[in-house]
Amino acid sequence: MDAYELQGHTLDSLRRLLLPTPSPGPGEVVVRVEAASVNYRDYALATGRYQSSLPRPFVPLSDGVGRIEAVGEGVEDLRIGDRVVGLYATAWQDGPFRSAYHASKLGGPLDGWLAQYIRLPANAALRAPEFLDVEQVSVLPVSGLTAWTALRRLQLRPGAHLLVQGTGSVSLMALQLAVADGIDVIATTSDEAKAELLRTLGARAVIDYKRTPDLAAVVRDLTDGRGVDGIVDVVGGNALLALLDAAADNAHIAIVGFLQGFEVNGNLIAPIMSRQLNVHGVSVGGRRDLEDFLAAVERHRIEPVVGAVHGFDDAVAAIASIGSNRAIGKPVIRMD
Ligand SMILES: NC(=O)c1ccc[n+]([C@@H]2O[C@H](COP(=O)([O-])OP(=O)(O)OC[C@H]3O[C@@H](n4cnc5c(N)ncnc54)[C@H](OP(=O)(O)O)[C@@H]3O)[C@@H](O)[C@H]2O)c1
Numbered sequence: 159m160d161a162y163e164l165q166g167h168t169l170d171s172l173r174r175l176l177l178p179t180p181s182p183g184p185g186e187v188v189v190r191v192e193a194a195s196v197n198y199r200d201y202a203l204a205t206g207r208y209q210s211s212l213p214r215p216f217v218p219l220s221d222g223v224g225r226i227e228a229v230g231e232g233v234e235d236l237r238i239g240d241r242v243v244g245l246y247a248t249a250w251q252d253g254p255f256r257s258a259y260h261a262s263k264l265g266g267p268l269d270g271w272l273a274q275y276i277r278l279p280a281n282a283a284l285r286a287p288e289f290l291d292v293e294q295v296s297v298l299p300v301s302g303l304t305a306w307t308a309l310r311r312l313q314l315r316p317g318a319h320l321l322v323q324g325t326g327s328v329s330l331m332a333l334q335l336a337v338a339d340g341i342d343v344i345a346t347t348s349d350e351a352k353a354e355l356l357r358t359l360g361a362r363a364v365i366d367y368k369r370t371p372d373l374a375a376v377v378r379d380l381t382d383g384r385g386v387d388g389i390v391d392v393v394g395g396n397a398l399l400a401l402l403d404a405a406a407d408n409a410h411i412a413i414v415g416f417l418q419g420f421e422v423n424g425n426l427i428a429p430i431m432s433r434q435l436n437v438h439g440v441s442v443g444g445r446r447d448l449e450d451f452l453a454a455v456e457r458h459r460i461e462p463v464v465g466a467v468h469g470f471d472d473a474v475a476a477i478a479s480i481g482s483n484r485a486i487g488k489p490v491i492r493m494d
Pocket of ligand 1: 349
């Protein structure tokens with residue numbers, strides 16, 4: 159089959175080559191890939207910025223969708239032709255997260271979606287919503303599920319205030335899911351054209367984070383002085399310190415991303431302790447979460463926002479584009 163492998167720690171080490179077409183073992187399925195989407199993690203792995211000790215080579219990309227081509231012995235609930243998405247941490251079926259699940263991730267260390275076919279354990283293949291096109295479905299299993307999991311951690315009730323940051327895929331899905339649940343969303347962006355989209359998707363207020371020196375003060379003004387009850391933090395770094403000032407007493411904060419970095423230099427402990435803030439780490443989600451998320455997408459007819467659509471020949475450029483991505487939504491690669 160036609161595929162790409164990440165063989166090293168640079169974009170040049172993403173090689174297109176022919177690999178053996180997989181066949182399913184007992185309890186497995188083989189999926190003919192229709193579309194895959196690119197996450198920051200894929201770019202970070204392909205440029206040596208993240209987890210450089212992860213063994214190479216592997217087929218990259220963690221987010222994808224396709225139709226079942228072959229089923230192995232003992233697989234009963236999936237049929238040839240079913241459209242499925244893959245569970246990112248394939249071993250995380252139910253219950254709380256365990257560090258051992260990192261070893262079962264698609265797109266490194268396990269082979270991912272940037273190939274004509276992918277082999278999956280049958281219990282890591284879930285039927286995809288048929289009302290969406292393949293590009294839209296391709297952003298659900300990683301960034302979409304991450305937004306779902308983050309919101310579950312925040313435990314917000316209808317009418318509660320939520321802050322989401324920027325117009326990346328996780329933030330947009332968090333906004334869409336929260337609005338569907340009657341939560342009041344304040345969003346940030348650095349771009350007026352994107353602000354319009356955020357309002358269209360249901361944000362009550364949009365703040366330009368680059369032109370607003372005291373973001374927390376504006377958020378407090380917008381919430382009668384209280385601050386927000388929940389934050390989905392995709393930025394990290396020192397921006398987290400300023401963000402904590404925007405949180406209400408007892409607020410919940412989901413730590414999701416590291417766009418500004420992993421390190422925080424400053425007083426993190428005092429605000430968390432004195433205002434009893436609840437900080438939750440989020441790592442995508444398990445099978446039960448993905449089932450619940452896909453059901454919510456169907457129920458609310460949520461249409462994910464996608465970015466530029468690339469062909470398979472253009473896959474390296476699609477991954478590289480994340481490094482300078484100013485577009486709304488994630489790049490998607492179509493296999494046909
Ligand atoms: N923990 C997990 O399970 C998990 C899963 C998926 C992704 N992630 C992480 O989550 C982060 C976001 O990923 P993504 O794919 O949703 O988005 P993305 O495409 O990486 O997000 C880019 C957007 O973020 C906004 N942004 C950048 N710097 C910002 C800042 N300082 N303040 C506010 N917004 C800022 C910008 O929005 P504007 O252009 O509108 O300004 C930018 O367009 C990444 O770090 C990714 O690795 C984590």
